[in-house]
Amino acid sequence: MADINVGRNILEANERLAAEHRRRFAQAGVKVLNLISSPGAGKTSLLEQTLSRLAGRLRCAVIEGDIQTDEDARRVAACGVRAVQIETQGACHLDGAMLAQALEPLDLAALDLLIIENVGNLVCPVDFDLGEDLKVAVLSVAEGDDKPSKYPALFREAGVLLVNKIDLLPYVSCDLERIHRTCRALNPKQVAFDVSCKTGEGLPAWVDWLESWVKG
């Protein structure tokens, strides 16, 4: 009978990869975003809108995480941006090993900004550090104003909050101020934008902020 002291972090393998990726990104001088939301909050629409506004301003590429299909990568590629699809085949989040493969075809030194669109999920992606500089949480008003308090981990860790689909506010019962109040309490340093990918409202402010963050 042996009692073996272990004291090892279960996610250590992922954290090692994250540290390695973080070093690589810094060396190449590319800023990296990890875009996280529930399915249908509008991550891909937001990417389309953001990337078309950044054309000629920043050199961008996208890594698309989905359980299945390369539909999102095709939508992003249609904006004239290099997109690499990861099909997780069932996994509900991206991890360091999947990211390592997706990074292979990309010339990081030729990029200013790499956006990783995670698998639609408010829970698991938060646990798997990808070595990004910034987590961006996307929440649509149709999901309800209780989501930040129900899924606090994401909204605490996200450096930026994008509240999407504000064109739907007249039709859904969502207290926008409650979302911001909860998120400010969870992370007082968080930067927040209210946007609509349908009408374009709020997008210029977000894109200007993003450009100066990347260049800063």
Place this chain on the structure above:
Amino acid sequence: MSIAQSLLSIVLEEAGRHQVQRVTKVAVKVGAWANVVPSSLTFSFDLIKEGTLAAEAILAIEQMPAQGVCHACGASIDMAQPVFACPECHSKDIELTSGQELYVDHIEAE
């Protein structure tokens, strides 16, 4: 499931390093805010341990409470529910100090 796989690979690595015959118990500490459901972790671990040195291992999960501290008045805060301000002095300068743990504490083996 990927957390269970990472857990099993750590257990088997330690078992190999200490040259044991079989692992009987795996003690894991999981923070209340670690986004891990003990019953799901046990279910996944039990599925994948078959045919390994840990096939008979019991997974003992100790849940760690979420605790925080107020930087303004120094009070320690129970953070089982999301807390937005210090209950003592109402400062918002509070920080989670434990509750995000997710690690293998020890294993028992023969």
